[in-house]
Amino acid sequence: MTDALEHPHPHQHGPVGRFLRTNLPILLVVAVLVVAVVFVAQDRWRRGAFFIGGATLLAAALRLCLPTVRVGLLAVRSRPFDVGAYTLLGGSIVALAATISSLGVA
Template sequence: MVVVVAVIAVAVVFVAQDRWRRGAIFFGGATLIAAAFRLCLPTVRVGLLAVRSKPFDVGALTLLGSVIVFLAATINTLGVS
């Protein structure tokens, strides 16, 4: 959980510096990291990442993280990185 929160903190710093695309990619990456942790670690070790069943959590986090990274990578920046 600490690793995921640390990556989210990096994402917030990027967004605060008007680097919304990098921040969104980091946020999506944090979601994908959470999915990997939920998949690999036992339920008692993942803490707050365990919301529902393991397959549901992994599927939902993977889908959400992938969509965030895809959108951040494909949206036109209009001159802003």
């Protein structure tokens, strides 16, 4: 009975389950950044910049919604500071991406 209380998710036993539980938020952000790098590598600067800004805004949303013990590496300072910094940076990147000329750049 105590085992069920200590481990409510039996499929997440072991080091892999713990790693994913702890680092899933940062892995989601990194996945979006990988998409951004693919766009930039294909000379799609504007789309890549939008994805970089989106990844930063995703980090802000995850930091705002998840408890500190679940956000892993997204927790740098206090929650208000992190959310504000991620939002300011992500919003600035998206705003700059919107100003990139679409002539010759997709």
